[in-house]
Every structure is written in structure tokens, then in C-alpha cells.
Amino acid sequence: MHALILIAVYLAVTLTPLVLSTLQGRPLRPVWDEISSGLAMTALAILLVEFVLSGRFKVISARIGMDVTMRLHQLLARTVLVFIVLHPFLYQTPYLTFPLPWDVSRQLTLGLTIGSLASGLIAWVALPVFVLISIFRDQLPYRYETWRLMHGVGAVLIAVMAMHHTLNAGRYSSDPLLAGFWLLLMAAALGSLVYSYLIMPLKEVARPYRVTSVRKIALRTWELTIKAKSGNGLQFEAGQFVWLNLGRSPFSLHENPFSISSTPGCDAGIQFVIKQVGDFTNRIGEVEPGTTAYLDGPHGNLTLKGRSGKGIALIAGGVGVAPLLSIAGQLDKDNDPRPLVLLYGNRLADQIVYDGKLKLLAGKDNRDVRLVLSEPEPGWGGLTGMIDRATLDEVFGFDDAAQWLYLVCGPPAMLDAVETALMARGVPASQIVSERFYYN
């Protein structure tokens, strides 16, 4: 229901320019001119709403999930690109760099000025470069934080140029009502940046944490524990994640998303399971106890809240086990009587975290832990291979498996394979909730 409301609001906002233009009742131009103006206005509305779909707004990501929010953000950016690239080529009406006095409804010429032509051109050239840099960011020699800064600055530049072009060259946007709508939307876009980069950090300053321990728990994998310096700390649902900032100013762009692996209210504090993959995570073992930490969150909807199932299946690939451990702990804490299976895949046995805790869990009534290794040592007693259709058939081969709730977390390729296999096994999409640790 919430998702439907969000979709309705989204459509209402992005289609408002078309509605306001139609209501102006201006004489129609050739159809391709109208299509071109319509595409450009819709693209600008989508572009400005993209600022809000950047993933930091819980009102959105907590309802439709961070994955879906980010995938929408990327898909809509590509849509904007197509609309904007086509836009100048569709016009049939000629353009002049001065308005014709007798053409008050701007029906006979496109009425571009040097300024509006320049701003349009800058946005038109910058947008493809911007989208391509985002798509291929991993292939480019920039740190993630550098890319993030470039992404924010680039987005503002394109939005400002596109806005200048629209307000000065747009036939329909010269109308005060539509111009007012554009300014409002621009204010919302810039306001969302102020919220994310100023107001949120200011809130974080008031809720500092300190690192209480860092310990190695598996091959290239660490457990990090933090505690609120004062008060109860973050209220979150098992399975959610936060943006973690360690030892830097809360206004720093150096923050990384990590799922919380401990259960809400855990005495030890908030725990994370962190795998070494790059600049920040490779140095996690060097973090000193006492280091100040700030959290932006909780985010994400890989949770049990509002969901039901005859049993709970937790399917993890590698460090994707982190949020699922929190959920398993929560079910235990709640004495949830439903059967639970944790299917946990890794490449090597040395990568398995919390071996002891997993054995304890497996020993409980109605709880099962199935470990899978793709490169097992001789003598390995668990499952072997990848978490694929065959593994799922073996582990979830019982009768009512289609009525269980499946919470899945891990690398993108594994998630795609598991989601497809589960649906092929008759599990409705609404019973599968997944979270990617990588947006691309």
C-alpha cells in the first residue's frame, strides 16, 4: 500500500508539467514539437526528483527497500538521458535567437536566446558524460568518495543548467504557474542535499558512538562493535543497515553502508561483520577501540516487519550473512515458534563467521543451519557448490516451502540466481525479500 502511494505521488509530480502545459490552452505546434517539449519537461521533473531518490530518505527506502530505490534511481537516470538526447532532434519549428514580436504564443519559432542555448547545450553534453561515469564508475580510477562528490556536484550543475534553459527557452515554462512549479521542485532537490549533507550530520553529532572492539572472526572478515556514548542508541529493526563513519567528521563523505549483525537491544552494543574489499574495509583491523563513530540510519527493509510466512528461510552469500544473523537472533529472542533455516554459502571454510554460534543455533528446536562451500577441503561434511536451484531443491524440498518467507542477502549474481530459482519453485515474489551489497 505504501509503495502504491509513493508511485502515485511520483507520477503526480513528474506528470504535473504536462498537465500544467495542457491547461495553458496554447495553439498546438507540429506534433513532434509537442512531443519534444513534453519529453524535456518530463525529463527535468524526473531529474529533480532523482535527488530525493538518492537512497538517504527512509520514508522511501524503508518502504520499497534500498535496492529498489537505487535501481529506480539508475533506471530513471537512463530514461532522462534518452529523453534529453532526443529532445533537440525532434523539433520541426526553426529557432531564432530573438523572439518575433508577433509570435506571442511562441508558436512559430523556438525562441532560444544565446544564454538559454548555452545552458541547454551544457546540460545536454554533461548529462551523457555524467550517466556514463556513473555506469562505469568501478572501471574509473577514482575512489568511491571522489565519485560521490563528482556525482553530487555534477547533478547540481546539470539541474541548474537544465532549469535555466527550461525557464528561458521553454514555451510552456514561461507561464508563471509552471515556472513556479519548477522553482518549487528545484528547491526540493537542493533541499534534499541540504538535508543529507548538513541536517543529517548535525543530528549525528548529537548521537556519537565509540568503538568498543574490533576482532578478526574469519578470513579477511572482522567484527566491529560500537556503543552509544550516551543514551540508548539507535532504534532499528533486525536486518537493517546504517552508513557508518569511523573517526571522521560527521560531515565527511567517508561513510560506508554496513548491515547491523547484532539484534536490537543487544547488551554488547551494535555489531557489524565487515569483509575486507577495498580502501576502507582493508584497514578495519587497525581501528582503535575508543574511536568515535557516527551512524546515518537505520535504512533498508530487509526485515520481518509486516511480513508473514509459515517458516523463515535466511539465505546468505558470504558477508551477506550479517543482516540475517540479526534476524535469526531476533526470532530467537521473540521465541518465534516458526521453523527457520539458515542457508549460508561461502567459497572456503575459513570464511564462515561465528561457527560456534551457528552450531548453537542449529542445535535448537525448529532451527536448521545448512552450510555450503564452493571450494571445500577434503572431508567437508556440508553441502557443496553454489547456492543454486539444485541446492534450494535439496534444502527447501518440503511441501509448504512456497509459503515460507525468504530473506536473501549476498552478491548480486547469487541474488539473481536465488530469486529466479525460488520463483521457479513456486515461491511468490512477495515472499522473497532481498538486499544487495552493491548497487550496479
Ligand SMILES: Cc1cc2nc3c(=O)[nH]c(=O)nc-3n(C[C@H](O)[C@H](O)[C@H](O)COP(=O)(O)OP(=O)(O)OC[C@H]3O[C@@H](n4cnc5c(N)ncnc54)[C@H](O)[C@@H]3O)c2cc1C
Ligand atoms: C545496503 C548495504 C549493506 C552492506 N552491508 C555490508 C556488511 O554488513 N558487511 C560488509 O562487509 N559489507 C557490506 N556492504 C558492502 C560495503 O559497504 C562495501 O564493501 C564497502 O563500502 C567497501 O568500501 P571500501 O572503501 O573498503 O572499498 P571500495 O573499493 O572503496 O569500494 C568497493 C565497492 O563498494 C561500494 N561502496 C564503497 N563505498 C561505498 C559507499 N560509501 N556507499 C555505497 N557503496 C559503497 C562501491 O560499489 C564500491 O565500488 C554493504 C553494502 C550495502 C549497499
